Amino acid sequence: MFSTDDYRTAEEFLMLYCPKPDSVITGALPPDWEERTDKRDMDIVIPCYNVEQYAEQCLDSIVPHPFRENVGIFLVDDGSTDRTGEILESYRRFPHVTVIHQENRGLSEARNAGIRLSNSRFLFFIDSDDYVVPEHVEEMLVFAMKNEADSVRGVTYNVFEGEEIKPPAEEETGVFEEIPPLDATAYAWGTVLNAGLFKELCYPGGYLFEDVLMHLVMSPLCKKSYLYHRSSYAYRMNPEGITAKSQFQPKAVHSFWILYPMLDTIEKMQIPLESGLYNKILAHIAQTHIRIAKLEDNVKVAVFIATCGRMKEINHTRTTDDQYRALLQKAMLAEDYSLYDQACRLVFEALRVGR
Numbered sequence: 051m052f053s054t055d056d057y058r059t060a061e062e063f064l065m066l067y068c069p070k071p072d073s074v075i076t077g078a079l080p081p082d083w084e085e086r087t088d089k090r091d092m093d094i095v096i097p098c099y100n101v102e103q104y105a106e107q108c109l110d111s112i113v114p115h116p117f118r119e120n121v122g123i124f125l126v127d128d129g130s131t132d133r134t135g136e137i138l139e140s141y142r143r144f145p146h147v148t149v150i151h152q153e154n155r156g157l158s159e160a161r162n163a164g165i166r167l168s169n170s171r172f173l174f175f176i177d178s179d180d181y182v183v184p185e186h187v188e189e190m191l192v193f194a195m196k197n198e199a200d201s202v203r204g205v206t207y208n209v210f211e212g213e214e215i216k217p218p219a220e221e222e223t224g225v226f227e228e229i230p231p232l233d234a235t236a237y238a239w240g241t242v243l244n245a246g247l248f249k250e251l252c253y254p255g256g257y258l259f260e261d262v263l264m265h266l267v268m269s270p271l272c273k274k275s276y277l278y279h280r281s282s283y284a285y286r287m288n289p290e291g292i293t294a295k296s297q298f299q300p301k302a303v304h305s306f307w308i309l310y311p312m313l314d315t316i317e318k319m320q321i322p323l324e325s326g327l328y329n330k331i332l333a334h335i336a337q338t339h340i341r342i343a344k345l346e347d348n349v350k351v352a353v354f355i356a357t358c359g360r361m362k363e364i365n366h367t368r369t370t371d372d373q374y375r376a377l378l379q380k381a382m383l384a385e386d387y388s389l390y391d392q393a394c395r396l397v398f399e400a401l402r403v404g405r
Contacts, residue, residue, distance in 0.1 A: 071304070
């Protein structure tokens with residue numbers, strides 16, 4: 051069906067099945083951001099799309115909070131068709147809130163819209179169906195400012211059908227633990243980030259799985275990263291969310307396409323492709339295989355062949371000390387789909403159980 055000697059054939063097929071979004075990763079901050087002397091301590095960006103049932107819980111968890119630090123909040127209505135825009139407008143009564151309305155352009159461009167208007171030392175993102183523990187967010191900000199951190203993330207806990215599933219009380223130590231840069235953050239939300247990281251970066255417009263930017267590009271750029279051992283961010287397990295719905299749709303292939311701008315950005319920014327980052331790339335490839343598992347066989351094979359071709363361009367000198375990722379690397383070099391399928395499942399299962 052596809053020639054293993056010419057992976058471009060597989061790419062052309064995938065472009066017809068699910069076109070690669072046409073977006074460029076460039077700096078999102080205002081051009082004069084670095085020279086400004088009147089920066090706020092932090093800006094919080096909350097992208098919103100058709101979340102009328104969740105928006106007030108999210109906003110009430112952070113907007114009225116009397117931060118001791120100088121904080122602004124950007125509420126971005128990404129072309130909602132329900133009451134979301136109206137709900138956001140009601141929060142204009144708070145002087146530190148800015149409401150932005152734009153045509154529907156997706157989660158990445160909603161975040162970028164807030165970043166482009168920001169004027170702060172740090173940024174913090176909240177997804178609009180989630181909510182936060184505001185005092186812990188403030189503690190993370192104060193720590194980041196005092197320690198000139200690039201990344202401070204708290205502990206995330208899940209909310210399922212209204213029930214909060216928090217970690218045991220004995221784990222709530224309140225300790226700030228310095229962590230390796232590549233462990234800094236895997237998601238846009240829930241992390242106090244040095245705004246300067248966005249001088250050359252923005253979220254890739256038009257893509258699903260846009261958080262890949264965080265762990266493939268942004269984490270390696272962080273010099274000082276910390277984990278705060280407090281439950282600070284409530285993540286809603288939403289079966290109607292974008293990621294859950296995408297598993298049955300052609301757009302699941304975005305998980306494959308997004309690797310292209312990530313690799314291009316890694317090269318452009320001269321980020322060393324060391325073993326830790328290479329392991330993350332292999333993990334993303336495995337996750338992609340799982341994400342597209344419900345699509346047609348010819349699509350899965352095309353993604354496999356195109357991935358093999360793309361990775362052969364970069365991995366001829368790379369190694370991994372992880373046995374499952376090494377198996378995945380072997381499968382791609384040998385263009386062995388059966389072994390690739392097995393290796394991806396092993397890598398994904400290891401990620402799921404935290405190994």
